[in-house]
Amino acid sequence: MSLFSLLMSSCSPKERTITDLNPDRHNEYYQKGCDLIQPFMVLHGNEITPPQKRKVSDGIMYLDAVTKINPENWAAFWIKGKGYQALNDSLSAYTEFKSSYSIQKENPDVARELMIECLNLGKADEGVQVAREALSLRPKESGLVANLALALLIQGNLDEAMFQIDKAISLDPSDEINKNVRSFILEVKSGQRKPPKTYHDLMK
Template structure:
């Protein structure tokens, strides 16, 4: 899509304003955010408005689509979140964060098979990322694919033997297999 200089300028104006507004509202790297307060919700809604105005100019902006999806995720509107993240994935196929986040949203929607599909896709994009491997192993464990979960977590441990999170995941998988521990549900897995 070819944009004029005016369109590029207008897009950048809306996009940059939205990015400023959403700062501190969406978080991507494993941090469990607190609930949004009144003013944060207002900023988030204004960010969505500006991102949507940017999309009117350039509807294929995967970053814009992804950020809208992340904001809806913070609002716990997981269906809208997934729709936007999946749309962003149509335009950007090499960024492992997109399917990783889609997987998380699918787990919130109890779409376990789809969550596994997306966590596997994120690994296909970035096969040596131990966090992605741990996430996929937990998805598999929740879905009762214990042997596959164990294989994946062992691969992660081989790549980074000192990773405490994946060592804990490995222990949890082994305990579930040996029936020393109950199988986690999704909400248990993200605690």
């Protein structure tokens, strides 16, 4: 008999479950989950191979067990969200990041990822709120200011979006991404581009 019981009826992490929820295995499961997902955390938006998807799904499965054992482990929810990003599953990523953020509101990285998935799903109002909360933690971080500008752009608040992106550029004049965001906002304001409804629209 294996060390722990797995229901292996599907490749989907939502349908494959670890049933051995002994608290003594919390750290073991957490480490295994992190090790499986970590290599793919920077691949958001890129296609991964079926074997890689299996590794990510297995990682999510381990971390599902972790959050059942310890529902206050915000980091496990966050890493699950990164796993779902690697699988290009924005809705599941949003759910995990929202769970993480409900526990940990003092880490801008948690807020940042939740904001991105809000914008991926067209939840612009929530994205703006989360972006403002993240910025309140680090008011001088140009990336967080730019994130707020993006959220405001998708919300349709073009004037404040321009104000915020100009602020981001003043904080870091060398950041080319911020300059590109400013150009995008100007094109929307002038009618050269359709107003984006989601984060994905910005990539078109």
